[in-house]
Amino acid sequence: MTDQVTFPDAVQWAVPFFIAAILAEFLWIAAKGRGGRYETRDAVTSLIMGAGNITSGLLLGFIAYAFFMWLWQVTPLNLGTSIPVIILCFVLDDLRYYWVHRFGHRIRWVWASHVNHHSSQHYNLTTALRQTWTYTFTFMMVVRAPLILLGFHPAMVLFVGGLNLIYQFWIHTEAIGKMPRWFEAVMNTPSHHRAHHGRNARYLDCNYAGVFIIWDKMFGTFVPEQEDDRVDFGLVHNIGTFNPLRVAFHEWVGIWRDATQPGLSLRQRMAYCFAPPGYSHDGSRDNSDQIKAKHIALHPEDRGTPGFERFQPEAPNSEAKQA
Amino acid sequence: MPLGILLVLVIGGIAGITLMMHLAGKSRITQLTPDSAKAAWLRHVPGDEVVDVTITNDGHTALIRTPAGNGLVWSFGADTVARHLLDFDRLDRAEGFEIRFHDFATPKVLIRLDDFERQHWQNLMEPV
Numbered sequence: 001m002t003d004q005v006t007f008p009d010a011v012q013w014a015v016p017f018f019i020a021a022i023l024a025e026f027l028w029i030a031a032k033g034r035g036g037r038y039e040t041r042d043a044v045t046s047l048i049m050g051a052g053n054i055t056s057g058l059l060l061g062f063i064a065y066a067f068f069m070w071l072w073q074v075t076p077l078n079l080g081t082s083i084p085v086i087i088l089c090f091v092l093d094d095l096r097y098y099w100v101h102r103f104g105h106r107i108r109w110v111w112a113s114h115v116n117h118h119s120s121q122h123y124n125l126t127t128a129l130r131q132t133w134t135y136t137f138t139f140m141m142v143v144r145a146p147l148i149l150l151g152f153h154p155a156m157v158l159f160v161g162g163l164n165l166i167y168q169f170w171i172h173t174e175a176i177g178k179m180p181r182w183f184e185a186v187m188n189t190p191s192h193h194r195a196h197h198g199r200n201a202r203y204l205d206c207n208y209a210g211v212f213i214i215w216d217k218m219f220g221t222f223v224p225e226q227e228d229d230r231v232d233f234g235l236v237h238n239i240g241t242f243n244p245l246r247v248a249f250h251e252w253v254g255i256w257r258d259a260t261q262p263g264l265s266l267r268q269r270m271a272y273c274f275a276p277p278g279y280s281h282d283g284s285r286d287n288s289d290q291i292k293a294k295h296i297a298l299h300p301e302d303r304g305t306p307g308f309e310r311f312q313p314e315a316p317n318s319e320a321k322q323a
Numbered sequence: 324m325p326l327g328i329l330l331v332l333v334i335g336g337i338a339g340i341t342l343m344m345h346l347a348g349k350s351r352i353t354q355l356t357p358d359s360a361k362a363a364w365l366r367h368v369p370g371d372e373v374v375d376v377t378i379t380n381d382g383h384t385a386l387i388r389t390p391a392g393n394g395l396v397w398s399f400g401a402d403t404v405a406r407h408l409l410d411f412d413r414l415d416r417a418e419g420f421e422i423r424f425h426d427f428a429t430p431k432v433l434i435r436l437d438d439f440e441r442q443h444w445q446n447l448m449e450p451v
Contacts, residue, residue, distance in 0.1 A: 012324045019336040023343070030347065039401040040341060040350040047337045054333070121402040126340075201369075232366065240397075240404040240429030250428035257427075298370045 005081055007159035012054065014166045022125045025175055029124075035175035036124045041242045043126040048244045049116060050129030056136070064141040068154035077151030089152045090160040090211075096147060097164055097210035100140045102221070105205050110138045111277045112251035119247055121234040123197055128172035133248045164210045168193070188213045191225045198231040199238075201295035202307030204288040223307040236278075236291065352383060353398045360385035360403075363396045367405035377447060379419075384434045386447050393448065395422065397432050404429060413448060420444065 104114035113132040171193040188209040196207035206223035216222035258272040268281040278287030296311045303311045357376045364387045375388040387394040393408040414421040419436035
């Protein structure tokens with residue numbers, strides 16, 4: 001099945017908007033004296049990461065596209081390019097994004113690509129552009145396969161994926177507090193995504209949504225931003241470099257060093273590659289579950305609160321029960 | 324979008340935003356105080372016990388002593404980074420000590436020390 005369906009590269013066309021919005025946010029913060037922070041080297045690193053992301057797409061995008069076009073040859077289905085189909089594709093692709101993003105936080109191999117997006121201790125519109133250079137090597141393009149096999153043209157799937165990324169640009173800001181309640185209930189917002197970028201124990205592994213926050217609510221990963229637990233942006237172990245090459249590749253180097261240590265079993269080597277970030281064969285590191293458990297040990301009053309639901313408040317002792 | 328226009332936008336955008344931020348004073352490096360250095364350490368190692376904090380005269384690096392050993396907190400732009408002093412090399416430099424962490428993501432930090440501080444810091448950083 002072949003045809004000549006074309007869609008614009010939405011992300012490239014959004015570049016002027018990105019630049020204008022960053023200028024506007026910067027000036028707004030400067031004028032108001034609140035609503036976020038900017039730091040020169042942090043922002044420049046983020047912008048270079050964004051430029052590198054576009055470059056890697058130009059250089060390596062053919063690999064994913066060739067895979068998608070092969071799937072398109074295989075599938076007997078073709079849903080066409082009508083507006084309702086594009087909207088349906090957008091919604092289903094957002095579900096795809098949720099799962100890729102969740103894998104990106106729970107599988108170290110994918111985290112190695114995604115970690116750079118979380119490596120800034122700032123949260124402003126430049127952070128949105130701090131994007132991966134190595135996504136191709138995660139092989140997460142396979143998660144898009146069902147969409148194409150269902151009859152959504154690859155060009156359309158990539159187009160709506162671009163729209164998804166553009167939507168996510170504006171939510172990387174502290175300048176916006178909360179949106180109207182109905183909007184917060186359905187859509188991903190600056191508040192929800194701030195929580196996602198938090199390194200606080202409460203906010204680890206939450207709010208993976210791209211556009212619709214409903215996916216997190218459906219799959220049990222939603223944590224609302226708490227007024228009494230201000231989001232601390234960055235990584236659990238913040239990195240000490242602004243060098244874009246180190247930002248882009250540091251976790252891959254970490255995987256290599258960990259998995260090639262002498263004396264490990266094959267299972268341990270595989271776990272360093274694919275287990276949740278924080279795995280160690282000797283217990284010298286903590287994953288997010290262990291970090292949350294340690295937090296609860298220090299702050300038992302947080303039991304049962306958002307982000308700590310699995311740590312239920314301690315039951316009254318047996319005497320109290322009998323009474 | 325034509326590649327030439329995209330290149331001009333990206334390079335021009337990065338250069339313009341960088342210049343604007345620098346001129347607006349956003350390149351300043353954060354200054355540590357004993358309290359802020361302690362807070363930065365506890366942000367990195369929640370629940371740890373800080374025994375003592377020693378800050379360089381330039382206010383950009385702090386040595387943190389804990390029951391489990393020493394650590395460093397240093398200014399990282401407007402923020403801070405902290406590391407335990409476990410697996411590292413200390414190199415003498417004209418400006419002070421260069422600490423190499425054997426970590427691709429945090430390769431090194433330069434502790435700027437004047438002549439009066441150097442000996443004191445050397446003593447502090449010696450393994451007990």
